[in-house]
Amino acid sequence: MVKGIVLAFLAFAVFAWGDAVVKAIGHDLDPFEVTFFGYLIPLLLSPAFMKSGDRLSDLIRWKRPWPMALRVFFISVTTPLSVMTFTRLPFAEAFALLFLMPSLVTVLSIVVLKEKVRWRRGLAVVAAFIGxxxxxxxxxxxxxxxxLYAIATALCGAGGVIMGRMIGTTEKRYTLIGSVFLGxxxxxxxxMIPGFIWPTATQWGLLLAFAATAFVAQALFIVATIYAPADRxxxxxxxxxxxxxxxxTLxxxxxxxxxxxxxIAIVVAAGLFIFAREQTLKKNPSQAAPLAPPEQLGTLSSSLQSE
Structure with a gap:
């Protein structure tokens, strides 16, 4: 358990540094261009997540096409939106707004999944919006x-989470991860075609660093789930x-x-409370909606894939 938690902390540290790299690129490159090169390399390396019996065709071979298509779309658009967020807002402020996602998941779970949300989680959602x-x-x-970009990112990420819950455990892990890289x-x-500019040597270095963090952080989190339950x-x-x-600051x-x-403190505290409350309700399946494994859910920026 402890090893899994340590690896998860390390994974999200890598995700955070990846977002810092995105911010360092700034306004010099089109956000869609940054996203494309940032995910092209992880896509090429995605076979590393394959298990015995998996095939490359599993990237587009979906058992539940419509929920999967919506999940891929929602998660795919979160990264360019988050790139636009990080290049336009202070780093911590951007993260705090993106952490609105758990509250939006709660709201969408009521509307889409018809989940019953009790007053404690309802108050946490209100607190998050006040934050x-x-x-x-x-x-x-x-x-x-x-x-606006930050709120849109959180909303799309929440949509990806809801679609992940609807999909459940019907899809392979490689399909869930690789399809997001591909999409x-x-x-x-x-x-990116209308605003494409050939990157400079420095920009190439930053783009490669961003791609590396996206892949390494995802891999670290998957290894972490070997040692500890994903929902923990x-x-x-x-x-x-x-x-x-x-x-x-630095x-x-x-x-x-x-x-x-x-x-920031209010939003984070509300998100943590919602997480803790869902863990409590999970012990009583009749009261809680099923939580999907991490590779099925949407992030904050790249880390939405590990939520």
Whole structure:
């Protein structure tokens, strides 16, 4: 168990540094171009996730085509949206808004899955939205496009989670992981054409670093699930906010003010409570919706794949 938790913490640390690389690329490259090259290499390396009996054709051979297609779409568009988020907002603030995703999952589970949500989780959802208001402070500070991109990323990530729950355990692990790499590279590859610019040597280095983090972090999390149940590792994702605060301060000279820190704390606390509450309800299957394995769910940026 301990080894799995340590590996999960390490995986999300790598994810956080990958997002830092994206922020370092900045506005120099089209976000769809960044996404394409960032996922092309993981796609080429995805056979490393294959088990005995898996085939390359499993990437597009789906047992439940419509839920899988929607899952791939939702998760695929989260990365370019998150790229636009990280290049337009302070690092920690961007992460905090992306952590709105668990609350949106709860809302969507009511609408789509007809799940019954009791008052405790309902209050946590309300608290998360209050935290977002504290961070954004509409009417007191400028509402930036990055805020909209962050909320859209969280919403699409939540959609990916809901589709993962609908799919259940019907698809192979390689199908679930590789199809996201394929879908993301394909969608981004098409959308990057109008704004394509050939990267410089420095940009190539950053793109390769981003691709490496996407693959390595996913692999670390999968290894972590060998040593600990996947649903016990979800809370480790919130360690990313600590990395975001440290990286933003040390490398991007970003210093969140007191209200921003308060809002971040509220959003993270609400997300952790929702996670803990779902774990409690899971002990009583009649009260909780089934949770899919991590490779079936959507992230925050690249890490949505490990939620």
């Amino acid at each position: 977002v208001l504290v961070i954004v402070r509409p009417g007191f500070r400028e509402f930036l496009p990055g805020h 993301t590279a394909l969608i981004a590859g098409i959308l 590792l979800g809370a480790t994702q919130y360690s990313q906010i600590l990395w975001a605060l440290a990286i933003g 490398f991007f000279d970003e210093w969140p003010d007191a209200l921003a820190l308060l809002g």
